[in-house]
Amino acid sequence: MGKAIYDGIYRELRERIVRGDYPPQSFLPSETELCSEYGCSRMTVRKAISMLANEGMVASIKGRGVRVIRPKTDQNQAEKAFYVNELTSFTESARAIGAKPSARLFLLDHVVCSPELSLQTGFAEGEDLTRVNLVRSLDGVAMAVDRHHFLTRIVPNIDEHVATSSLFRYCEENLGLNITVSNREVSVEPPTPEDKELLGITEPIYLAVMRSRTYDSDGEQFEYVVSKYLPNWFHFFDSATRTPLP
């Protein structure tokens, strides 16, 4: 992974920005200068810069240069917030904030994809799906409910141990799946009676809901998951770029 030249340039520029070598509002060295510095062609440098631009770290300004727009406030590091937008596992995210993750399996079975389920999940009708429903906890406190549908054909033999300890690693390592892309929708919804029971909610409250479709490196969808978070645990980051219309 990441042996490409542009990837090294991307990482180095990124670290310099985070470290403060290139403070906010300053300009990166010009593309020509970076070409000399790294001894590569302009396209390679531009690829690295476009990756930085895609995550909202810099903005290219025609005729002037590439400006750092990352805000200096790194207040996030101090906070104990759980960020759900990284395409990483629950376990990784939990450890990043120093909390002990755990999971309780409350449903593990198979269903055949019905027409309605097909519309909802995106899987083809008639496919065999493995349902894995979990309550996620941090330091013993319930914070989310995950209801997964896996395409059994691609992710077979999920047992209780895999489901509660390492779903993500199982997909990546044991099955050799490369998770490449994920389409997600976020909304805010009241809990169902089951949600309330699972999360130990008594009062009326709302949950942050994320519905995801995950695809492997073949571009085939292998997972549909609805995650419902208690509000205080949900943080989602996004960087959008405006594309001028005709």
Add this chain to the structure above:
Amino acid sequence: MGKAIYDGIYRELRERIVRGDYPPQSFLPSETELCSEYGCSRMTVRKAISMLANEGMVASIKGRGVRVIRPKTDQNQAEKAFYVNELTSFTESARAIGAKPSARLFLLDHVVCSPELSLQTGFAEGEDLTRVNLVRSLDGVAMAVDRHHFLTRIVPNIDEHVATSSLFRYCEENLGLNITVSNREVSVEPPTPEDKELLGITEPIYLAVMRSRTYDSDGEQFEYVVSKYLPNWFHFFDSATRTPLP
């Protein structure tokens, strides 16, 4: 605006996918074929494909081709949901779902950016900021509260008419600002007493909160806005790509 070759290819491929000419799970013509079809170089074709990949429409698979992964379910078009993730104006989004938008201005003043405000908003200390607070309504029903901070130096002379009718257009047309990028964080929070009063909430409830920093084409931040939505009006889409780590 979109006079580039890659932009035309992007639009055409996108429309073919949406129309169903390239159904989900099928492959686009190979890059070489697209080069012949459009009479351009491979890099130009690849740029168009990467734009499609960035919005989760296709996934490139090395050695095989570019696969369409857009789900066939277009259930969204039928729904009357308000999607907040497009970098467009409230008015545009409202009209897209056939609702009549309106806004009530309840605060319009100036403040000098304090150290605390600087951390929160991302503006430099001492800058003059214009505060514009609005209640947004659809068909006469309150659905969101927007609390803007504009950098007065870049967005001067905001009056009541501009604030309630065309903030977005004012920035883009009258001031010639090109909004290029926006960094946003989504969370779910309980309303303040003021929020409750403005939105007419009596029962305990939660709001979907989006905090955005918006930058112009010079890469300078000119806006910080906290938007709080009633839950049923909030929908947010995202497409994430997994970047392999070292």
Add this chain to the structure above:
DNA sequence: CAGTGGTCTAGACCACAGC
């Protein structure tokens, strides 16, 4: 094996910003 996408080079011309 041939075809695919992933990476990279070494040029080129353009539009735009600032002097």
Add this chain to the structure above:
DNA sequence: CTGTGGTCTAGACCACTGC
């Protein structure tokens, strides 16, 4: 005017896929 980023070409080699 020079320097910048935006676009584009015409090649090249590689790793990977499927046959």
